[in-house]
Amino acid sequence: MKKLLVSVLIIISMIASPMAIAASSAPLVDTAKLEDGIVTLSYSADARLKVIVEKDGQQMIYDLRNDGKAESFPLQMGNGSYNISILENVIDKKYKYITTKQVELELDDEKKVFLTSIQNIYWNDSMDAIAKADEITKGLKSDNAKIKAVYDYIINNVDYDYSKISTLPSNYVPNIDNTIASGKGICYDYSSLFAAMLRSRGIPVKLVKGYSKNVNGYHAWNEVYDSEAGKWITLDTTYDAELKAAGRAYSMIKETAHYSKVFEY
Template identity: 35%
Template sequence: MNKMKKVFLLMLTLSCFLFGCSSQKDVKEYPSDYPDSSGYGIDDIYYPDNSGQKILSSDIANVNYSHIDQGYVTASLNHKSEQKIKLLIRKGEKSYYYDLINQNPVAFPLQMGNGKYYLGIYENVEGDNYAMKKSLTLDVQIKDELSPFLYPNQLVDYQPGDKITSIAIDIVKKDKNDLQRIQNIYNYVVDNITYDDEKAVEATQKYLIPNLNNIIKNKTGICFDYASMMVAMLRINHIPARLICGDTDVEYHAWVEVYIEGEGWINPDIFMDKGTWTRMDPTFASSKFDYNGKYQAIYYY
C-alpha cells in the first residue's frame, strides 16, 4: 500500500453544524455556548446483557435475542470448530455477515432500525459455500434508536476492566460538554496511534477485527483500528457513535460518525481546532494532507 493511499486510512466525520461553515476559508469561532452536561464514570459504561431465555440454538453456535429492544443480540460458539461459522443479520435487502470466532458471548448490533430481522447461523461446507444450521425471523422494536451505537460489539469490543475504559473516562474528566469530549478523544487518537504498514499489507490478505487492547498496547493501527478506538471512547462516555465502512476516491475505508443531541448524525465535514474550526481527521492531521473527496458509506456498526 503506497504512501498516497495511507493518508486516506481514516476520516473522522462530524459536521460544522453550529455555524454552517463549508470550507477552511470560512473560519468560524469554535462554539463556546454548547450546553454543559455531566460526565460519566467507569460504573456508568453500558455493556450488553447475555441473560435471558430467548435463544436461537444450534449444535455449533447460539444467538441470544432476549434484549433486542436495546438494539443488539449476543452470539457465541458452542465449541471450537475447524469450519468457519457465520452469523447473518438481515433486514430487507441489507445483510451483515459476521464471523463467529469466540466461545464467550459477543454483541452484534441491530443497527438498521425497527422492523423484521432475519437471523441465521451458517457453517462453511466447501469453498465459499455455507449451509444454514438455524434461522429465525424477529419483529424488532428498539426502545431508543441510538441504543445500537452506545454498546460495544464485535468490531468495537471492550470489556469491563479493559484499559481503554479508564483512558476514555480520564481524558475527558475535566470537560464540561460533549463537544469538548469529542475533541479530546479525537486528539488522543491522533497523538497516540501511528499507522501500521505491516498490518495494512496483512489486511489485504484477510479480514482483521480490531483488537482494542493491542491497539492501546502497541499504539499502532490501520483505518479500522483508528475508527474502532474512536467509537469505543465515545460510547464509553455515552456519546452515540458509529463505525462506518465504505468507499473513498482511493479505496475501501473506515471512518466515524457522531450523534449530537439537537443536530443528529454529524458526517463529512468536521471543522474543529482549539479556538477555530478547521478540518478534523486523525490520519490527515498527522500527514498534513487535505482530502476533499467523496465518502460513500456502505456498512454501519
C-alpha cells in the same frame, strides 16, 4: 435512521434450508440485550462459521468464532423484523444453515444500537482504552468537548501502520487495547477505538466502511451524533492523523459528501 443500502462484499453459496441442523453443541441466538439493539451468538464447530443478519432483503454478513465464545452483533437497519442466522462452512465457499431465529426490534431510540459493545467495536469498563477515555474526558460537561478530547488523543497518539494491512487475516477485527498499547493501527483500528471510547461515555458513534475522496481504496471512518446540533457528523481520525504527521492543515468535522458509505455498525 436512514435505511442503509447494503452491497454484500462476501459471496457465499448456501446449501440446505434455513432450519436447525444437528451439531455437536447447540447454537445460541441470545436476545437478552435486544432492548439495546444487539443479539449475542455462539456456536462450537470444527469449521468456519458465518452470521447473516437480514432485514427487508438487506444482509450484513460476519464471521463468528467457532470456539463457542459469544459475540454480539448489531441490529442497525432500524426497527422491524430481522432474521438472524448461523452458518457453517461445508467446502470452499459453501455454507449450510445451522439455525435461524426471527426477532422484532422495537427501540424507542434507534441511536441506542450505536452505544453498544459489538464484535468489531468491543469494549468493557475494565479495558485500558476505556480507562483512558474516562481519564481524558473527566470533568468535561458537553458531548462536543468529549468528542474533541477523544479525537485529539487518537490523532496525537496513534500512527498509521503501513505494514499491518498486508498481514491481516480475512476475519480480522480490531482490539482497542492493542491499538492503545502499540500506538499504531490501520483505519479499522482507528475507527473502532474512536467508537468504543465515545460509546463508553454515552455518545452514539457509528463505525463506517466504504470509500472517501480523501483516501485511496476501501476505508473506515466514524459518524458521531452531535447532541447539540441534533445530527450525525463525519470524522476521520486516520486521515487527520496522517495530515498532522505530515504537518498539513486538518479539521475535525468532514464533508459527508466526500464519503461514500457501504456498511455501518
